[in-house]
Amino acid sequence: MATLKDIARATGLSMNTVSRAIRGSGYVSRQTAELVLKTVRELDYHPNRAAQDLRRRKSTQITVVAESYDYLHIEKLAAIKEYAAECGYTMGVHFTSEDYPQSTFNALLPDILEQNPAGLIIIASSGFIIGKVRELCRKIPCVMITFNGVPDIDCVYIDRAGGVYDAIRYLYGKGRRRIVFCETFRARNRKLGYQRAVRELGIPELIVSGTMKPLSEIRREGEQIAKILASWDNPPDAVQTSDYMASGLLAGFAAAGVEVPRDVSVIGFDDRELAGMLNPPLTTLAQPSAEVGKVSAQMLFERIGGVRKDGPPENIPVPMRLVVRNSA
Amino acid sequence: MATLKDIARATGLSMNTVSRAIRGSGYVSRQTAELVLKTVRELDYHPNRAAQDLRRRKSTQITVVAESYDYLHIEKLAAIKEYAAECGYTMGVHFTSEDYPQSTFNALLPDILEQNPAGLIIIASSGFIIGKVRELCRKIPCVMITFNGVPDIDCVYIDRAGGVYDAIRYLYGKGRRRIVFCETFRARNRKLGYQRAVRELGIPELIVSGTMKPLSEIRREGEQIAKILASWDNPPDAVQTSDYMASGLLAGFAAAGVEVPRDVSVIGFDDRELAGMLNPPLTTLAQPSAEVGKVSAQMLFERIGGVRKDGPPENIPVPMRLVVRNSA
DNA sequence: CTGTTAGCGCCTTCAA
DNA sequence: TTGAAGGCGCTAACAG
Numbered sequence A, B: 001m002a003t004l005k006d007i008a009r010a011t012g013l014s015m016n017t018v019s020r021a022i023r024g025s026g027y028v029s030r031q032t033a034e035l036v037l038k039t040v041r042e043l044d045y046h047p048n049r050a051a052q053d054l055r056r057r058k059s060t061q062i063t064v065v066a067e068s069y070d071y072l073h074i075e076k077l078a079a080i081k082e083y084a085a086e087c088g089y090t091m092g093v094h095f096t097s098e099d100y101p102q103s104t105f106n107a108l109l110p111d112i113l114e115q116n117p118a119g120l121i122i123i124a125s126s127g128f129i130i131g132k133v134r135e136l137c138r139k140i141p142c143v144m145i146t147f148n149g150v151p152d153i154d155c156v157y158i159d160r161a162g163g164v165y166d167a168i169r170y171l172y173g174k175g176r177r178r179i180v181f182c183e184t185f186r187a188r189n190r191k192l193g194y195q196r197a198v199r200e201l202g203i204p205e206l207i208v209s210g211t212m213k214p215l216s217e218i219r220r221e222g223e224q225i226a227k228i229l230a231s232w233d234n235p236p237d238a239v240q241t242s243d244y245m246a247s248g249l250l251a252g253f254a255a256a257g258v259e260v261p262r263d264v265s266v267i268g269f270d271d272r273e274l275a276g277m278l279n280p281p282l283t284t285l286a287q288p289s290a291e292v293g294k295v296s297a298q299m300l301f302e303r304i305g306g307v308r309k310d311g312p313p314e315n316i317p318v319p320m321r322l323v324v325r326n327s328a
Numbered sequence C: 001c002t003g004t005t006a007g008c009g010c011c012t013t014c015a016a
Numbered sequence D: 001t002t003g004a005a006g007g008c009g010c011t012a013a014c015a016g
Helices: A004-011 A015-023 A030-043 A049-056 A073-086 A105-115 A127-136 A160-173 A188-201 A215-231 A243-255 A289-305 B004-011 B015-023 B030-043 B049-056 B073-086 B105-115 B127-136 B160-173 B188-201 B215-230 B243-255 B289-305
Strands: A061-067 A090-096 A119-123 A142-146 A155-158 A179-183 A206-209 A238-240 A265-270 A283-286 A315-318 A321-323 B061-067 B090-096 B119-123 B142-146 B155-158 B179-183 B206-209 B238-240 B265-270 B283-286 B315-318 B321-323
Touching: A004 A015, A004 A030, A015 A030, A049 B049, A061 A073, A061 A105, A061 A289, A073 A090, A073 A119, A073 A289, A073 B073, A073 B090, A090 A105, A090 B073, A105 A127, A119 A127, A119 A289, A127 A142, A142 A289, A155 A160, A155 A289, A160 A179, A160 A188, A160 A238, A160 A265, A160 A283, A160 A321, A179 A188, A179 A215, A206 A215, A215 A243, A243 A265, A289 A315, B004 B015, B004 B030, B015 B030, B061 B073, B061 B105, B061 B289, B073 B090, B073 B119, B073 B289, B090 B105, B105 B127, B119 B127, B119 B289, B127 B142, B142 B289, B155 B160, B155 B289, B160 B179, B160 B188, B160 B238, B160 B265, B160 B283, B160 B321, B179 B188, B179 B215, B206 B215, B215 B243, B243 B265, B289 B315
Parallel strands: A061 A090, A061 A119, A119 A142, A142 A155, A155 A315, A179 A206, A179 A238, A238 A265, A265 A283, B061 B090, B061 B119, B119 B142, B142 B155, B155 B315, B179 B206, B179 B238, B238 B265, B265 B283
Antiparallel strands: A090 B090, A283 A321, B283 B321
């Protein structure tokens, strides 16, 4: 790879002049500048970021750490990368994953610190990692993407409670009065939104608990739950639950001769890829993944840029969007 | 952040001795080493990778470029990262995406080169990008993850033809004789595998073409195709197609009173998240995403490590796996 | 076993 | 408008 020195030699100028010409900063005659730029192109010169960073004493890379690898993460990564690129930064990525035992957050930390990133975005919700980040953010700007707000850490989270609240009101607006909330893994926030809505609307609180089984069994469980719901003396006219569970509910309702959405409406949660492919296509609350990624990057660069250098931590909820398809 | 100099000052040793002690390379007395390591911990010192790389004249970062952001990419990224970490490398990520117009491959190139990565893994299949990579790999080790092999470039690709070939033979083994191949976007390789299988097995070639519509309409199209297939005088007893299209077929067959898999078997392609959630759960050919990621990383590090420094380009197909669920 | 010297590629300060 | 000198954090080559 060509270096500044190569350009200097080729043009007969000093490295310094070449450097200024390339950055367009400072005083360089038009002719000199043109000569330099031409030579840069000829030698296919690209400045060395590591050297620049070293000299300027600041890194132009941010690092994203994702806990496990949810499919939806890819949209967050893309949005973060996009925003970072606009700010002139590159993005490194790490995964903490149960599939790869050496990839615990702790094991990753030295690698992350050695990279000396300008900032960190951590997608995680485990108490352990939150604790770690609490220490970490004294040394380096950190923003988390979490399930819930965390008072003393910058973080952005999806307003799951608000999303479900909206969904329940939507169902109510459609005339539904017996709305079941079918609880699944990590549904605490959603449940809160459900409860607030039914209380306000004065309709009965009907909560059914899934057994929090692994993904591969959720569908079957959903089928069974649908059959149980259908057999109630006074069956529900709507259900809110996860997309995964909803896939089972739809199959179970079909088997029980209950028609969706005529007899019962179903609203899912997440808008995973499968939602639009179910039968009928699932009305669901979409995770604003790209938005979350973008907002987290904005927060991070405010800290990095010093605009909000030492301000108090902020928590930003991002609203969900109800994607209306055919199931409700 | 603490530097080597800080450690040297704190211990009263020279920077060099400290450096050797930390790297465990060279001759350092046990006492000195212990003192250094203790101080390192106290000051929370982490070597600066940028400075190390600069001095050693080699980068310890690889870069992955992904064309668009398919959900399945996240598994490839995780596997690549894992392998890279084992080799002591970190991973930067870029996306070329239609959603973000400034993220064309060309626009990304300067950023990538400035990072001076030790190697590149490019997940893409457009002719344009392949052309670019052909130039690029003269300057820096490159491995591509593509749809098809590319003779003059290191690449790994999923053996789609072989996967479908196996699936057809599987169906034949189950007694199916009228097997339809339902063509969708980018199905050329798959079609080849289908054609080879039916030729060998001496059963009729039955190809139905989808209209390559956008994802959101594929499901509806699948429903219609299912109805058409069901109305044939001599209807098929099996269909192979994409997971997306299969979701529509299942819905359409259900509506037409055709039972899957009793009357007709359906085998999908990709094993996307939705496959296990359909009704019935879909038997499908799984993309070996993690395997592809790992193999591509292995290839790259062979080039980087010089083991295969100037050998001829290699093309490695990775076999698919038939995930048997309920639809076939 | 330990310290000194030099320099990776670049940019900032200062002087010309 | 240009150039020379110095140093970011680190390590390799060489002395001691």
